[in-house]
Amino acid sequence: xxxxxxxxxxxxxxxxxxxxxxxxxxxxxxxxxxxxxxxxxxxxxxxxxxxxxxxxxxxxxxxxxxxxxxxxxxxxxxxxxxxxxxxxxxxxxxxxxxxxxxxxxxxx
Amino acid sequence: xxxxxxxxxxxxxxxxxxxxxxxxxxxxxxxxxxxxxxxxxxxxxxxxxxxxxxxxxxxxxxxxxxxxxxxxxxxxxxxxxxxxxxxxxxxxxxxxxxxxxxxxxxxxxxxxxxx
Numbered sequence: 001x002x003x004x005x006x007x008x009x010x011x012x013x014x015x016x017x018x019x020x021x022x023x024x025x026x027x028x029x030x031x032x033x034x035x036x037x038x039x040x041x042x043x044x045x046x047x048x049x050x051x052x053x054x055x056x057x058x059x060x061x062x063x064x065x066x067x068x069x070x071x072x073x074x075x076x077x078x079x080x081x082x083x084x085x086x087x088x089x090x091x092x093x094x095x096x097x098x099x100x101x102x103x104x105x106x107x108x
Numbered sequence: 109x110x111x112x113x114x115x116x117x118x119x120x121x122x123x124x125x126x127x128x129x130x131x132x133x134x135x136x137x138x139x140x141x142x143x144x145x146x147x148x149x150x151x152x153x154x155x156x157x158x159x160x161x162x163x164x165x166x167x168x169x170x171x172x173x174x175x176x177x178x179x180x181x182x183x184x185x186x187x188x189x190x191x192x193x194x195x196x197x198x199x200x201x202x203x204x205x206x207x208x209x210x211x212x213x214x215x216x217x218x219x220x221x222x223x
Contacts, residue, residue, distance in 0.1 A: 001170075033209075035209050037153075044213040045153065045203075050209035088152065088153055090155070092208050099154065099155065102153075
């Protein structure tokens with residue numbers, strides 16, 4: 001099983017700042033099948049990024065993903081008030097699919 | 109518009125069974141693999157199971173293997189999860205989600221396993 005470790009656990013920033021979230025895999029993720037999701041309280045997760053770097057439909061270009069192999073990054077270039085939420089990475093290249101434990105992005 | 113609506117959750121005693129359903133609209137259901145993902149109260153996301161578009165490929169998380177069975181009926185645009193031998197640790201909000209990359213999610217159905 002591929003273990004995904006997200007860091008930091010909590011990130012405190014202000015609107016307008018840049019956020020960098022990390023997701024590290026215990027072994028290489030096949031074909032960069034790595035996705036990022038955003039979840040707000042009381043809501044279902046929403047797909048942001050798939051294939052490590054492709055934005056999902058309707059996702060603003062301030063969200064970007066990068067990385068390959070075992071190291072992946074989600075970057076939010078300029079934080080908007082609605083971006084404060086929990087973010088999860090997930091690998092879907094190997095079964096069982098696994099999620100990271102999440103990074104909470106909170107307002108400073 | 110893609111919509112996924114889960115149903116079938118509820119309170120069940122340990123050792124009991126429950127069948128979840130997910131009704132899909134707004135896309136050609138038979139063209140997509142589907143997943144179940146769960147989230148225990150206050151916890152993170154846990155992938156549970158995947159079924160391919162034609163049901164030929166099925167995967168399970170180790171935590172549910174041998175107890176849960178995923179299935180689908182493409183004629184009814186529906187996904188199912190039969191859950192047997194339920195345990196307290198299966199208590200969670202259960203989501204259905206579309207495709208390899210989980211591009212669309214339902215709002216979830218709550219399963220509570222308690223005596």
